[in-house]
Amino acid sequence: xxxxxxxxxxxxxxxxxxxxxxxxxxxxxxxxxxxxxxxxxxxxxxxxxxxxxxxxxxxxxxxxxxxxxxxxxxxxxxxxxxxxx
Numbered sequence: 001x002x003x004x005x006x007x008x009x010x011x012x013x014x015x016x017x018x019x020x021x022x023x024x025x026x027x028x029x030x031x032x033x034x035x036x037x038x039x040x041x042x043x044x045x046x047x048x049x050x051x052x053x054x055x056x057x058x059x060x061x062x063x064x065x066x067x068x069x070x071x072x073x074x075x076x077x078x079x080x081x082x083x084x085x
Contacts, residue, residue, distance in 0.1 A: 026062055031070055033053065034070055035070065037049050037053060038076050046068050050067055
């Protein structure tokens with residue numbers, strides 16, 4: 001009822017559920033470090049990049065899927081070709 005008193009009939013509409021801030025979001029420095037490592041080793045995959053990142057920067061490393069997402073956004077990976085049978 002508080003939403004009704006505050007927003008009147010608009011208070012009954014569905015609110016946006018997207019969080020304003022994500023506690024698990026990767027920092028800009030971490031993303032830059034990973035992109036720099038990939039820039040020095042263009043033929044390496046995500047697993048090797050992650051292992052090198054763990055050696056250089058001890059602490060809590062990002063997941064493989066996060067690193068893949070970073071590479072896709074930066075345009076550092078080519079999509080695999082589909083094989084037609």
